[in-house]
Amino acid sequence: xxxxxxxxxxxxxxxxxxxxxxxxxxxxxxxxxxxxxxxxxxxxxxxxxxxxxxxxxxxxxxxxxxxxxxxxxxxxxxxxxxxxxxxxxxxxxxxxxxxxxxxxxxxxxxxxxxxxxxxxxxxxxxxxxxxxxxxxxxxxxxxxxxxxxxxxxxxxxxxxxxxxxxxxxxxxxxxxxxxxxxxxxxxxxxxxxxxxxxxxxxxxxxxxxxxxxxxxxxxxxxxxxxxxxxxxxxxxxxxxxxxxxxxxxxxxxxxxxxxxxxxxxxxxxxxxxxxxxxxxxxxxxxxxxxxxxxxxxxxxxxxxxxxxxxxxxxxxxxxxxxxxxxxxxxxxxxxxxxxxxxxxxxxxxxxxxxxxxxxxxxxxxxxxxxxxxxxxxxxxxxxxxxxxxxxxxxxxxxxxxxxxxxxxxxxxxxxxxxxxx
Ligand code: LLP
Numbered sequence: 001x002x003x004x005x006x007x008x009x010x011x012x013x014x015x016x017x018x019x020x021x022x023x024x025x026x027x028x029x030x031x032x033x034x035x036x037x038x039x040x041x042x043x044x045x046x047x048x049x050x051x052x053x054x055x056x057x058x059x060x061x062x063x064x065x066x067x068x069x070x071x072x073x074x075x076x077x078x079x080x081x082x083x084x085x086x087x088x089x090x091x092x093x094x095x096x097x098x099x100x101x102x103x104x105x106x107x108x109x110x111x112x113x114x115x116x117x118x119x120x121x122x123x124x125x126x127x128x129x130x131x132x133x134x135x136x137x138x139x140x141x142x143x144x145x146x147x148x149x150x151x152x153x154x155x156x157x158x159x160x161x162x163x164x165x166x167x168x169x170x171x172x173x174x175x176x177x178x179x180x181x182x183x184x185x186x187x188x189x190x191x192x193x194x195x196x197x198x199x200x201x202x203x204x205x206x207x208x209x210x211x212x213x214x215x216x217x218x219x220x221x222x223x224x225x226x227x228x229x230x231x232x233x234x235x236x237x238x239x240x241x242x243x244x245x246x247x248x249x250x251x252x253x254x255x256x257x258x259x260x261x262x263x264x265x266x267x268x269x270x271x272x273x274x275x276x277x278x279x280x281x282x283x284x285x286x287x288x289x290x291x292x293x294x295x296x297x298x299x300x301x302x303x304x305x306x307x308x309x310x311x312x313x314x315x316x317x318x319x320x321x322x323x324x325x326x327x328x329x330x331x332x333x334x335x336x337x338x339x340x341x342x343x344x345x346x347x348x349x350x351x352x353x354x355x356x357x358x359x360x361x362x363x364x365x366x367x368x369x370x371x372x373x374x375x376x377x378x379x380x381x382x383x384x385x386x387x388x389x390x391x392x393x394x395x396x397x398x399x400x401x402x403x404x405x406x407x408x409x410x411x412x413x414x415x416x417x418x419x420x421x
Pocket of ligand 1: 079102103162240276314375
């Protein structure tokens with residue numbers, strides 16, 4: 001459930017009309033709902049209670065500092081995968097002991113940044129990374145708490161570009177090598193093993209793959225404990241999917257997911273960490289765009305929008321579907337018209353949807369892409385020198401620009417000419 005509903009014929013974000021925001025901010029822009037972010041965080045928090053737990057929001061899905069502060073103020077932890085994301089979490093006021101550091105290629109500089117700034121744990125993904133972290137922590141005279149990310153060789157049954165838990169993926173260490181890697185970790189100075197980490201993929205629409213992975217983690221916990229390791233935390237990753245269409249999708253709910261966690265690992269007495277991104281942020285955001293032209297093509301009509309693949313890359317990158325709705329609610333009896341919905345970028349790949357039935361639209365009309373909060377703004381670029389689009393946060397009847405559209409001067413001034421040119 002989200003808080004983007006029609007009221008008096010106009011689509012609202014909570015109590016604010018998207019048409020009013022468009023009039024103030026200009027299009028295209030992203031709009032986020034505080035109430036939806038809060039609701040989704042609370043669903044996970046409740047689903048894991050009464051187990052000791054920390055819901056660490058995967059910042060990579062939506063990293064605006066105002067969004068992070070909204071969640072951080074509720075008590076959320078953060079999952080970061082770069083020094084930049086670490087600094088965003090800190091800038092949002094999240095203390096280091098609520099931040100976990102994931103990622104397959106952490107640099108020594110990033111390790112130093114987190115170790116001096118404060119960190120709950122590093123989720124280590126390889127032996128060379130573990131040795132590097134040991135060196136950095138020792139040189140700073142501190143102890144780095146670690147989990148080791150295991151690759152359970154489970155098929156997440158999701159898009160191949162976002163599946164991470166099969167043995168041929170680059171992530172984690174093979175679970176059957178865990179004993180020897182944990183044995184080395186225990187001997188390395190500057191490290192303290194606190195638990196196990198696993199993450200098998202994103203946009204999972206079934207619980208079964210999670211179940212397989214978590215049962216393997218439960219076995220491994222007992223094995224590692226028998227080998228003398230102290231396992232007090234299990235980081236179970238993110239990945240729970242969301243519905244991208246109104247019609248036929250019903251992915252499992254956070255409450256089902258919480259029950260599964262309790263069933264598979266609840267008896268181990270561990271503190272549970274999860275790293276959801278998309279389920280918290282995805283349906284908490286829309287991309288609002290304006291129709292520039294309606295163009296008659298060969299046997300099809302093109303709806304040419306002012307948003308493009310550089311603003312929302314998921315359709316061209318993964319063939320992803322986003323529902324598109326007009327901001328002005330069509331009359332109930334309106335017959336749909338079929339459009340290819342495209343942006344102005346000079347690539348055929350800049351296509352959001354083909355043969356999509358929509359209420360008839362004209363130049364100047366506003367549309368929204370739904371479910372665009374996750375992996376929308378964060379994956380945007382300035383391709384074609386199109387400025388990054390603004391982000392707006394709504395709370396009740398208030399809204400604020402939380403990232404402004406850069407001016408062309410700001411963009412051009414980032415380039416510098418060499419003296420010799
Ligand atoms: N933890 C780790 C270690 C991850 O790699 C990810 C996502 C998450 C947590 C959060 O997963 P979520 O709950 O959001 O599914 N750009 C792609 C998705 C990439 C996901 C990468 N890792 C997309 O637009 O679908």
